[in-house]
Amino acid sequence: MEHTGSIVDLMRGMGLPQETIARVSRLWGKSAARNGGRTHLLLGHLLDTAAVAEVMWDRYLSAALRHRLEEISGGRGRLWFMWICGIHDCGKACPAFQAMDDADAAPVRAAGLVWGRLPSDRRQRWRHDVAGAALLRPRLVAEWGSSESAAWVWPLVAGHHGTFPSVQGLKPKHREVQGRGAAWEAVQRAVVDVFTRAIGFAGLADARPVGALNRAEQLGLSGLIVMADWIASDSEQFDGMADARTVSLASARQRAEAAWQRLGLRGGWDELAIPEDRLTPLAGRLGVPPRASQQELVERAWSMPVPGLMVAEAPMGEGKTKAALAAAEVLAARFGLDGVFVAMPTQATSDPMYEQVLEWVRTFDPELEAQVALLHGKRRFNPTWREIWESKRIDPVGQSARGEEPAALDPFDVYGATEEDAEYGMSAWTSDASGRPQEERDGPARWFLGNKRGLLTAFAVGTVDHLLYAATRTRHVMLRFAGLVGKVVVVDEVHAADVYMRQFLLEALRWLGQAKVPVVLLSATLPPAQRQACVDAYLSGALSAADVVCSVPEPAGYPCVTAAYALNGASAVVSSREAVPSWRASTSTRIDWLPDADPDGGLLASTVRKEAADGGVVLVVVNQVDRAQAVHRALTEAGFDGQVRLLHGRLCSAHRAERTEECLRLLGPGANEERPERMVVIATQLAEQSFDVDADLLITDLAPADLLLQRIGRLHRHSGTRRPSAFAEPRVLVSGVAVGERGRPRFLPASKGIYGEWALLRAATLVAEAAGPLSGGTRQTDGWSIPADVPGLVARAYGEAEVCPPDWDEAVAREVWRAKEQQREKDAEGFLLTRPREWGAPTLEGLHYGGIQAASEEDLDAVVRDGKRSVEAVIVRRSASGYRAIDGTWIGVHGEVDDETVVGRLLGGTVRLPSRLTEAAEAEETGLVPLPGWTGHPWLRYAPALVLEEDGTAVLGKDRVSYDDVLGLVVEGG
Known part of the structure; x- marks a missing residue:
């Protein structure tokens, strides 16, 4: 007692x-x-x-x-x-x-x-x-x-x-x-x-x-x-x-x-009532007339006897995410879970999903909106998030509108540690504003805004990195994992994780399987080997055994749902029922070559002018920012007077957000009234997934087959869209490749650097079957039937059998690719939460042996994403009297900022730099440091500044850098 x-x-x-x-x-x-x-x-x-x-x-x-x-x-x-x-x-x-x-x-x-x-x-x-x-x-x-x-x-x-x-x-x-x-x-x-x-x-x-x-x-x-x-x-x-x-x-x-x-702390649903009707979570709460694939996913959630893994594969635009939310409600109600984490591939895809989850959560209880977190570094530019999380009583750095003292809120705090941690070399952190009662509080708990705490909110939407962080051997990993236990985890576009990131995804699935956390994986283009690996990883955790291999039945068709779970922690069950029909009939999509391996994209630009001469919406997806900028220049210099929008990763945060929102508004579902008569969107891989626009014509650089199919998912995407008669049938022009020696494809150097030669050779072979050889010749097919052909094309693209013509030296390219993949897997091993030999350990003893001390989200990004390091910098313009933000707002002689509205404008100029610029700046040990006036500001003190001189340029290494409001960051090699 x-x-x-x-x-x-x-x-x-x-x-x-x-x-x-x-x-x-x-x-x-x-x-x-x-x-x-x-x-x-x-x-x-x-x-x-x-x-x-x-x-x-x-x-x-x-x-x-x-x-x-x-x-x-x-x-x-x-x-x-x-x-x-x-x-x-x-x-x-x-x-x-x-x-x-x-x-x-x-x-x-x-x-x-x-x-x-x-x-x-x-x-x-x-x-x-x-x-x-x-x-x-x-x-x-x-x-x-x-x-x-x-x-x-x-x-x-x-x-x-x-x-x-x-x-x-x-x-x-x-x-x-x-x-x-x-x-x-x-x-x-x-x-x-x-x-x-x-x-x-x-x-x-x-x-x-x-x-x-x-x-x-x-x-x-x-x-x-x-x-x-x-x-x-x-x-x-x-x-x-x-x-x-x-x-x-x-x-x-x-x-x-x-x-x-x-x-102001609270949990989520607590004990969610089990819906009386099996389709209420879909048809009633989300207002969705159930499509067969959506109904199948929800039915599988009802039928699973214990928490498990579901892999939903369905065409682009099928409504997988809505079905996943409905399935999450069923799983949460049946197994006593309190919230949901939805993991998206990028920051750009997280924002629209946040809005969708927010609306969904409000249907349970309007007050729960304060428990929906948006987890990525640009969330302060999302107006809905700002309205809810930075309410009229509490502003971005913790100062209330009633004039209370500012908080010690520091989103870049190294550890989010408590006071005695300072004795061990860790910074202290204070979690609330004044500590005084706030009876008028109408926003969410700011405690959750602390470093490493975001996943502890009941409902969260963010980049998949936050799931991957929970699978790293880093300090306070347990706090991240605690944010997943008790939730349903949904991972959208799961195919987007490359082989390095996939090691952390599989490690996370092992831990989630052991913790009995239900997981729903979504993809339109998932290679069979990745499906198998995900199932094996989850069941390894659920069975507390290393190297579990359970034969995953081949899906009977497309769309389909694969379910995996462990009964009593002893026996595994993997099932894939008869596939259901897609909500729309498959359509023959014509595939044609537009041979062009010139980085300047002159042929692309002239083709766009020709195709859109009489109207229509053309989406151009290229593999490199410089090429996207070059195509845009060529169009404007030629006097093309249609609406042209440029969207890529070197736009500053404010411009990228504005253009993404505009594209979704004009070209999204139900946008017929606002849909322009003519529009061209030139984009990089940002348009590849979770970009819900509808194009009349797609012109795209060659990419691996699964990614190429994702891009085609933006073509004739929505039913009822009005189109010019010339674009009544979907058509794709594949560029970024030209005929090389012995008829072997010659790829853009950037494409080879990003994807490797083997995947491009395989994709070129599949395209050639539908479009005919690059050098001209007979087609083997009349095109691709979308979506019916998607799983077969993906399976062939990543299968073991050789598909390329003998003169293309596919075997050599495959070995180069395989060696790089194996090295990337090995590179990830040192950062995984557990090594393979440790998976059978029954306790947490020694978990952090040989671990890493990643100190910030940026450092963690370097852990879960390989490749050359790049950083984000805030663009400022130097003038004779001080500095200005990218939009011209004055920020003081030393960069001082006292007005939080100005801070927002200033941070709107944040841009990710190419890795070579980062390396050059670090080598020179100059530039890319915070301005002197930013030292005391929590949002700015760790933010590198890219200072453009009075002529509008900066020199980093051998490159001259400028920023154009239309083109974005322009890099000219010296």
Whole structure:
């Protein structure tokens, strides 16, 4: 039974000696210097954390996780969750920690807890998280009577500051840091016993779990411990208590409840009601007249006996994402899940999906809109996100419209750490604005805006990178994984992950499978080998076994859904039922060559002028920014007077967002009234996926077959679109390739650099069957039947059988490709959360052995995406009197910015630089650093500035760089 009085009364009731009571009553957990001027006692912090955990149990944890904790604790899940969260800091009861603050150490010494000379070498210090595990582990083994139970619990204590050590790492390198003598031993024992009794266990033995969580569940639980600790460590929410007579569980509960309310925290659905009608989530909530493929996905969600993996393959424009949301509702209701994470391939595709998820979530409860997070670095440019997350009461850097003090909100904070972390080389972080009550709060909890916290919101939409981050051996990975446990995970355009990124995706699927997290993968062009790999990875996790290989039946057709799950964690089931018809009949799409391997794209431009002379919407997709700019120049110089839009990755954030929105408005579904008579969109790979526009004609550079088919998915995409009679039938012109020696294709150098020669040779062969040889000749087919031919074309493109003519030397190209793929796989291995030989480990011990210390989102991008490093810079223009933003807004002599509206305009000039510019700037150690006036601003202080001189240019290495409002960043080689 929990103790209702103060901890001093409890210690007396336990019969502890008075000297031990006095000593325990002096141990501090938060120093006055770092806690708003007031010392907070160690037991007070432990009880605060337990009380926060109790609130989390009631209002944040998913029903599925609560059920698991009830199982392993013998029906005392709430109490055990409170205990494991609160016990995390017991290691602060040692000299290594108590000596950190001289003022707060003095009363501890005066009470009789002394220590000798402590090591000055940081490497010999004893971190309190490791100390806690070292102190607790032998007691758990002795009093629980089972080393197995202790083995998975102690790492939860040892890892609460971001990394999990091995058991060998628990031994202090310097004896003095642990505390010598009976006095230290008595207080260390008492801290554990008093806290355990205070929350309601009869003693430490009574807290023994009756079962064990698997390793993925342990990782999720560890992240929740970190979350509880960070909330309870916020000095603005939990003021200090230096008198042990005032410390009690009752007072901690009052503080936790008040803090939770002030922070505005909450979970998602809690226990979602199971829909009465099987199609209500689709037809009722989303208002979708169910297509056969959508209905199939939802039906599979109903039929799965346990959480599992579903792979939905359906044509572009079929409505897969809406079906996935409906399936997510069914899975969440059936298996007790509390939210959804939707992973998209790019930032550009995340924004429209955020709007869609937002509308969907509002149908459950309008107030839930505040629980939908947009996770990518450009979210502040999304007007809907700004309206919700930066409401009229709280602005972008935490200053409310009522004139309250600005927060210490720092989106670029290295660790998002708590105050004592500063002693270990980590920055402190404050999570809310003023700490004062905010009864008028109408926005979401800004606590979730902290670094590494975004996935902890109930509903999140973001780049797939956030899923991949949770599969890296990096600090605080458990916090990211905790944001996935208890959710349904949807990964759209899963084929878009290249072989390097795929290693992290497969690792994530292993962990999600073991954690019993339902996953829905979506693709229109998924190669069979990738489907097989995803199923094998998920089932390896679900079965807690390495290298599981389950034969995935060949889909009977297209669209189709493959389902995989493990029954009772022992046997795997993989099924793919009879395929269903697409919502629209397959259409013959004519494929023609437009031979042109000239990077300047002169032939493309003249062809566009000819094709669009009498109107129509033409989409031109090329593989290189310079080529896109060249085509645009050629069109404008030739006096083409149609509407022309240029869309690529070297546009600044503001221009890219404006043009993307305009294209979707004019060419999106139901846009007939606004659809222009003539328009040309020249784009790079940005238009390849999740770009819901409808073109009358597609002109595209050759790309691997699956990506080529994705581009064709923008052609005649929407039913009912009015078109000129000349474009009544869909037609594709394939460029970016010309006839080379012996009739072998000659590709654009940029295309070869991006995709490799083998994939392009295979794609050229498939195109030649439909368009005839490049050099002219007979077609083998009348075109491609879209979407019916899609799976067959993708399978042939990535199959083992050779398809190219003998003179093309396909075997040589394949070996070059295979060697590069294998090297990229190997390159990823060093960053994966677990190595292959470690997958069978039952606990988190040593998880971070040899791990990396990625310090920022940009550093993490370099971990989960290979290739040459590039950075984003904010373009500013130098003038005689100071600096201006890209739109001409004055920003001060040294770049100073006081107005947040100006900050938005300034950051609207953010652009990603080509890797060669980044390398040149780093080699010269000049430029690409924040302006002097940005030092104190949280959004700007880490933002590199690309300073354009008065002539509008900058020189980086051998390149001269300028920015044109139409063309974007222009790079001219020296």
